[in-house]
Amino acid sequence: xxxxxxxxxEFIILAVIILSAYTVWPSIQVHSKKGEAKQTFLKENxxxxxxxxxxxLDLAGGTSITLQIDKSSLKDGEDIKDIQAQSxxxxxxxxxxxxxxxxxxxxTGDDRIVVELAGVDDSTAKALVxxxxxxxxxxxxxxxxxxxxxxxxxxxxxxxxxxxxADSAVTDTAKKAEVxxxxxxxxxxxxxxxxxxxxxxxxxxxxxxxAAPADVVGQSLSSFFISFGNGGFIAExxxxxxxxxxxxEGVQKLIPRDVAFAFGSGLEKLRRDANIKAKRLYLLKRRxxxxxxxxxxxxxxxxxxxxxxxxxxxxxxFGGIGPKKFSxxxxxxxxxQMAIVLDNxxxxxxxxxxxxxxxxxxxxxxxxxxxxxxxxxVLKAGALKAPMQIIxxxxxxxxxxxxxxxxxxxxxxxxxxxxxxxxxxxYRLGGFIASIGVMVNALVTAAVMSVFNxxxxxxxxxxxxxxxxxxxxxxxxxxxxxxxxLKNGLTARAAxxxxxxxxxSAILDxxxxxxxxxxxLYKIGTGSVKxxxxxxxxxxxxxxxxxxTISRAVFDWRxxxxxxxxxxIGSGFKxxxxxxxxxxxxxxxxxxLSIILLIASIACIAVKGFDFSIDFTGGQVYTIQYQxxxxxETDLNKALSKAGIQxxxxxxxxGTSANSYQISVRGDDTSFELAMAKAFEAANQxxxxxxxxxxxxxxxxxxxxxxxxxxxLAWLGIALYVWFRxxxxxxxxxxxxxxxxxxxxxxTLGFISAFSLSFDGALIASLLTMIxxxxxxxxxNFDRIRENTALFGSAKYEQTINSSLxxxxxxxxxxxxTTLFVCVVLAVKGGSSIRDFGLVQCFGILIGTYSSVCVCxxxxxxxxxxxxxxx
Numbered sequence: 018x019x020x021x022x023x024x025x026x027e028f029i030i031l032a033v034i035i036l037s038a039y040t041v042w043p044s045i046q047v048h049s050k051k052g053e054a055k056q057t058f059l060k061e062n063x064x065x066x067x068x069x070x071x072x073x074l075d076l077a078g079g080t081s082i083t084l085q086i087d088k089s090s091l092k093d094g095e096d097i098k099d100i101q102a103q104s105x106x107x108x109x110x111x112x113x114x115x116x117x118x119x120x121x122x123x124x125t126g127d128d129r130i131v132v133e134l135a136g137v138d139d140s141t142a143k144a145l146v147x148x149x150x151x152x153x154x155x156x157x158x159x160x161x162x163x164x165x166x167x168x169x170x171x172x173x174x175x176x177x178x179x180x181x182x183a184d185s186a187v188t189d190t191a192k193k194a195e196v197x198x199x200x201x202x203x204x205x206x207x208x209x210x211x212x213x214x215x216x217x218x219x220x221x222x223x224x225x226x227x228a229a230p231a232d233v234v235g236q237s238l239s240s241f242f243i244s245f246g247n248g249g250f251i252a253e254x255x256x257x258x259x260x261x262x263x264x265x266e267g268v269q270k271l272i273p274r275d276v277a278f279a280f281g282s283g284l285e286k287l288r289r290d291a292n293i294k295a296k297r298l299y300l301l302k303r304r305x306x307x308x309x310x311x312x313x314x315x316x317x318x319x320x321x322x323x324x325x326x327x328x329x330x331x332x333x334x335f336g337g338i339g340p341k342k343f344s345x346x347x348x349x350x351x352x353x354q355m356a357i358v359l360d361n362x363x364x365x366x367x368x369x370x371x372x373x374x375x376x377x378x379x380x381x382x383x384x385x386x387x388x389x390x391x392x393x394x395v396l397k398a399g400a401l402k403a404p405m406q407i408i409x410x411x412x413x414x415x416x417x418x419x420x421x422x423x424x425x426x427x428x429x430x431x432x433x434x435x436x437x438x439x440x441x442x443x444y445r446l447g448g449f450i451a452s453i454g455v456m457v458n459a460l461v462t463a464a465v466m467s468v469f470n471x472x473x474x475x476x477x478x479x480x481x482x483x484x485x486x487x488x489x490x491x492x493x494x495x496x497x498x499x500x501x502x503l504k505n506g507l508t509a510r511a512a513x514x515x516x517x518x519x520x521x522s523a524i525l526d527x528x529x530x531x532x533x534x535x536x537x538l539y540k541i542g543t544g545s546v547k548x549x550x551x552x553x554x555x556x557x558x559x560x561x562x563x564x565x566t567i568s569r570a571v572f573d574w575r576x577x578x579x580x581x582x583x584x585x586i587g588s589g590f591k592x593x594x595x596x597x598x599x600x601x602x603x604x605x606x607x608x609x610l611s612i613i614l615l616i617a618s619i620a621c622i623a624v625k626g627f628d629f630s631i632d633f634t635g636g637q638v639y640t641i642q643y644q645x646x647x648x649x650e651t652d653l654n655k656a657l658s659k660a661g662i663q664x665x666x667x668x669x670x671x672g673t674s675a676n677s678y679q680i681s682v683r684g685d686d687t688s689f690e691l692a693m694a695k696a697f698e699a700a701n702q703x704x705x706x707x708x709x710x711x712x713x714x715x716x717x718x719x720x721x722x723x724x725x726x727x728x729x730l731a732w733l734g735i736a737l738y739v740w741f742r743x744x745x746x747x748x749x750x751x752x753x754x755x756x757x758x759x760x761x762x763x764x765t766l767g768f769i770s771a772f773s774l775s776f777d778g779a780l781i782a783s784l785l786t787m788i789x790x791x792x793x794x795x796x797x798n799f800d801r802i803r804e805n806t807a808l809f810g811s812a813k814y815e816q817t818i819n820s821s822l823x824x825x826x827x828x829x830x831x832x833x834x835t836t837l838f839v840c841v842v843l844a845v846k847g848g849s850s851i852r853d854f855g856l857v858q859c860f861g862i863l864i865g866t867y868s869s870v871c872v873c874x875x876x877x878x879x880x881x882x883x884x885x886x887x888x
Contacts, residue, residue: 340376618767
């Protein structure tokens with residue numbers, strides 16, 4: 018026989034490998050660096066960033082925010098898709114000007130925008146993309162007006178019918194803060210952060226007394242003030258209470274139509290030499306003197322002279338008719354305070370000393386240059402076309418991101434090594450050839466993800482590892498077929514050719530059903546679940562190419578010199594090769610076992626229910642990390658309880674190298690994080706928040722709906738595909754496959770409920786992957802039943818089914834073992850984020866293997882007798 022030549026197939030394989038290596042190289046260059054070195058490299062080589070795989074926020078650290086357009090603010094005739102497109106460009110412009118690397122900004126649905134910013138903390142991200150950036154210039158109401166309105170509200174809240182008891186006390190205090198005591202400001206300091214300070218506000222220490230925490234019912238508004246001066250100062254922990262109080266219908270009716278309350282944007286020190294900070298409550302005239310539409314430039318800078326020397330500020334420059342408008346406004350309000358209001362928050366409120374003719378203004382009172390830079394970017398980019406609400410936010414610290422990378426890729430390497438060692442030990446040369454195919458598959462999968470600039474998340478790494486285990490299934494099917502042909506007396510070359518030919522149908526059908534599951538996850542899932550679906554789909558498709566072409570090419574090259582009668586493919590275990598299980602005869606026992614498992618699962622779900630994460634219920638979750646090895650779950654619960662914080666749940670996070678805990682609370686109380694931090698500080702708990710998620714109720718409802726929809730679509734899609742592929746007997750096979758999937762889904766849900774696993778988006782991905790794996794196993798068995806029925810007829814259909822299951826039994830066990838290796842590694846070494854994913858997969862493999870052999874095939878026999886008259 019002639020020596021095998023390097024042909025077109027080998028040329029294609031070599032080209033794919035070289036092209037894949039070239040495509041993956043930018044990703045290696047980018048992600049081999051960390052921290053500042055990585056950011057610097059990306060700025061110096063921006064093109065490489067667009068050619069590499071992106072790391073999701075759970076790996077890179079950063080913040081993800083989902084914004085939703087407030088439809089109630091739209092005018093008649095406005096197209097929400099146009100508003101979405103315009104808002105998308107404004108947000109992208111803000112992010113680009115801020116100088117962030119690898120931002121992910123994309124529309125979703127017709128009224129939402131998802132923004133992922135790597136390396137940006139939660140508060141900065143929200144301020145950058147969540148603010149509407151509606152800038153207004155408003156005049157402060159007179160101090161007498163402030164006193165009058167506060168008095169009316171006090172009277173209403175305390176249910177008094179006589180004159181206001183505290184009127185004289187409040188008035189006397191307010192009079193001491195009148196404008197006559199304000200410090201004079203020069204023209205150079207005009208609109209440069211000169212919030213008028215009163216002598217009494219600086220000297221009167223007795224006024225700095227915190228209000229006692231109490232329910233707002235029956236409590237006056239003025240009791241929340243810890244000091245007066247151009248408004249009232251309110252302690253940080255009381256701000257949310259006052260906001261809710263002012264928003265009540267009764268209070269709103271008391272506020273005159275020409276004025277409105279507004280809070281300052283940050284916390285202010287009551288005295289320069291004191292550490293007490295509070296938020297100022299202003300009373301502004303409702304009508305804006307002018308807006309920010311005419312701003313043409315906004316630049317941050319540091320004040321070099323005057324009373325505000327050393328402070329950071331933002332210089333505003335008006336264009337068009339803006340200078341004339343601003344000149345007229347300042348001329349008409351000399352001696353009054355003008356509030357610079359951004360998104361209904363007062364940035365600063367200086368006193369106008371003279372007309373400003375040059376069309377420039379300054380905003381001061383900012384904490385640092387980073388805040389000044391963000392504010393300048395937001396103002397320069399312009400206001401959003403409609404208000405947008407933050408309905409979901411997720412934040413991961415850089416430290417936790419690096420830990421996830423180590424654990425994710427570490428578990429992947431261990432899982433891959435275990436699989437390859439097992440394959441080589443069991444299939445000898447065949448296992449080594451399969452290992453080559455798996456390595457190439459990993460390279461090609463990474464290359465495809467690089468081409469599409471895909472985002473790799475922690476569940477995506479889990480999907481990648483899972484693909485490695487599942488991709489071996491094709492090789493196992495082929496090798497088992499080759500063994501059968503060698504037993505039948507064929508030469509090695511003939512056995513290889515026949516084995517690949519007969520295995521192709523089962524490989525194609527089983528892998529396409531898994532691809533269907535991946536596509537459903539990608540289409541319906543969000544965030545990391547979408548990343549998992551993408552990785553799973555790409556990996557399965559590339560594994561088809563590698564198993565069918567690369568391993569075949571290596572076999573052909575190895576056998577080219579002479580016609581061997583033997584092949585180093587291992588002999589396997591005799592108990593598996595010669596299995597003679599009486600599945601059909603014992604189908605009644607398996608039926609009883611399945612009924613017991615189903616009843617137990619349904620009972621557990623009904624009684625115990627599920628531990629739904631905030632992905633489904635809405636709420637907030639914080640990941641807390643300690644630097645020691647002690648157990649702190651009890652300490653955290655005691656600290657929260659002592660601080661009067663109710664409804665928070667603490668659980669330890671296993672499967673991670675760090676000492677981490679998760680604290681979850683339902684609802685959207687924005688003051689919870691501050692209260693929690695103070696509770697831990699008071700209890701001397703030395704811990705830090707390394708990640709936090711906030712999910713609105715809208716997202717939770719949608720995720721519940723999408724979870725149910727995705728499972729149903731997976732069932733229907735698989736049933737239709739099997740019906741189409743299996744011809745005459747297709748409907749019976751399709752019904753059996755779906756009933757088997759329902760069986761597996763219910764029992765797996767019972768397992769999740771029994772062990773109180775956190776039911777989140779990643780667990781839905783695991784559930785759907787289990788469905789894909791289970792049907793993969795089932796279809797391989799069905800394919801052999803179809804083949805044997807065509808060979809031996811349907812006269813003894815029960816015997817044909819039983820012998821087919823025994824012929825596939827070795828493949829079923831080996832495939833389950835290789836995939837189980839990977840899932841056990843995920844459950845043990847994958848980290849807290851994918852530990853539950855790995856556990857569900859381990860259980861799913863066991864129950865899926867059982868159902869494919871002992872449940873689905875008996876249903877096919879029942880269907881054939883019931884509706885096909887014995888076929």
